[in-house]
Amino acid sequence: MANSTVRATFDVYRYDPAHDAAPRYQRYELDLAPHTPVLTALLRIRAEIDPTLTLRYSCRSAICGSCAMQVNSKSRLACETQIGPELARDGRIVIEPMRNQKVLRDLVVEQEPFWRNYDKIRPHLILDPTKPMPEGRENPMTPEQVERFRETPRCIACAACYSACPAVEADPGFPGPMALAKLYRFVVDPRDQAHQDRLVRIQTDGLWLCLRCHLCTEACPKDVRPSERIRDLKEMAIAAQGGTEPGSRHAIGFKENIRERGLLSEMKLVRQTSGIGGLLGEAGQGLRMVRKKPEILKRPHRIEHLEEVEKIYESLDHREAPP
Ligand code: SF4
Numbered sequence: 001m002a003n004s005t006v007r008a009t010f011d012v013y014r015y016d017p018a019h020d021a022a023p024r025y026q027r028y029e030l031d032l033a034p035h036t037p038v039l040t041a042l043l044r045i046r047a048e049i050d051p052t053l054t055l056r057y058s059c060r061s062a063i064c065g066s067c068a069m070q071v072n073s074k075s076r077l078a079c080e081t082q083i084g085p086e087l088a089r090d091g092r093i094v095i096e097p098m099r100n101q102k103v104l105r106d107l108v109v110e111q112e113p114f115w116r117n118y119d120k121i122r123p124h125l126i127l128d129p130t131k132p133m134p135e136g137r138e139n140p141m142t143p144e145q146v147e148r149f150r151e152t153p154r155c156i157a158c159a160a161c162y163s164a165c166p167a168v169e170a171d172p173g174f175p176g177p178m179a180l181a182k183l184y185r186f187v188v189d190p191r192d193q194a195h196q197d198r199l200v201r202i203q204t205d206g207l208w209l210c211l212r213c214h215l216c217t218e219a220c221p222k223d224v225r226p227s228e229r230i231r232d233l234k235e236m237a238i239a240a241q242g243g244t245e246p247g248s249r250h251a252i253g254f255k256e257n258i259r260e261r262g263l264l265s266e267m268k269l270v271r272q273t274s275g276i277g278g279l280l281g282e283a284g285q286g287l288r289m290v291r292k293k294p295e296i297l298k299r300p301h302r303i304e305h306l307e308e309v310e311k312i313y314e315s316l317d318h319r320e321a322p323p
């Protein structure tokens with residue numbers, strides 16, 4: 001074996017629902033240069049060892065988004081992930097299909113729910129019919145207006161964020177980080193006339209189901225930072241409509257609650273989120289909670305040095321608002 005190669009072990013998820021009772025992992029070993037992309041290794045396995053291995057790919061240049069998969073439990077583009085660092089860290093390479101999507105065969109998943117959620121946010125410009133496009137030219141934007149899209153145009157629709165998202169796992173109706181980042185892009189587009197309507201609709205279409213865990217931003221291979229754009233959408237929704245939804249009331253209540261004493265009053269937060277009616281409506285659940293955790297009825301004390309908390313709030317109050 002040449003010095004420039006390493007013995008690489010791959011444990012690859014295999015499952016053909018038409019023939020297999022359950023998924024299994026199949027081990028393959030190859031001598032490869034450390035800079036070999038995972039996708040190249042899988043294609044060699046398919047060409048030289050096992051032609052039945054099924055995977056999806058196209059550009060091999062980190063542009064089309066087709067080859068996203070789990071590499072050592074992280075959502076990655078197989079064509080840009082080199083085997084060397086993976087082997088150095090984990091000693092082997094475990095390849096699995098993307099999460100939160102049904103496996104069709106081996107590493108190929110069903111993408112229909114991902115695209116259906118994307119379609120739901122109306123990912124196209126909705127123009128004002130009273131403002132026709134300038135005669136003979138495209139609708140121009142200033143560099144400052146383009147800047148407001150932030151990193152969203154970099155998205156290649158690979159679904160790595162969707163695969164990593166616990167809100168998608170908990171509720172398949174949640175639009176998902178990519179769709180919400182795209183929605184942000186249209187909300188800030190000055191040529192779009194539906195931004196107010198978009199903000200109103202998304203408040204009841206899952207915006208507040210986002211858990212703010214930032215796993216989507218961590219998973220994104222293009223640094224689109226979807227969780228930050230979701231945060232901006234939430235701020236814009238509150239600015240446009242105030243606390244009209246349980247989600248926005250929860251966010252506003254949480255902020256006020258901590259500012260007051262430096263500690264969360266859980267009972268007060270439930271009241272702020274659901275109102276007295278909601279509190280009574282959830283009385284059964286509330287009583288069970290109180291039985292388990294009676295201390296939630298106590299009003300929390302004010303923490304020492306509450307003025308330090310106030311300083312954080314003041315700096316946040318003076319932070320630049322989203323566009
Ligand atoms: S921050 Fe929100 S959208 Fe992103 S992974 Fe977490 S729950 Fe999903």
Ligand code: SF4
Nearest residue numbers: 155156158159161220
């Ligand atoms: S936001 Fe990032 S991870 Fe999500 S689909 Fe776009 S490029 Fe992929």
Ligand code: FES
Nearest residue numbers: 059060065067079
């Ligand atoms: S094959 Fe296109 S992004 Fe990897």
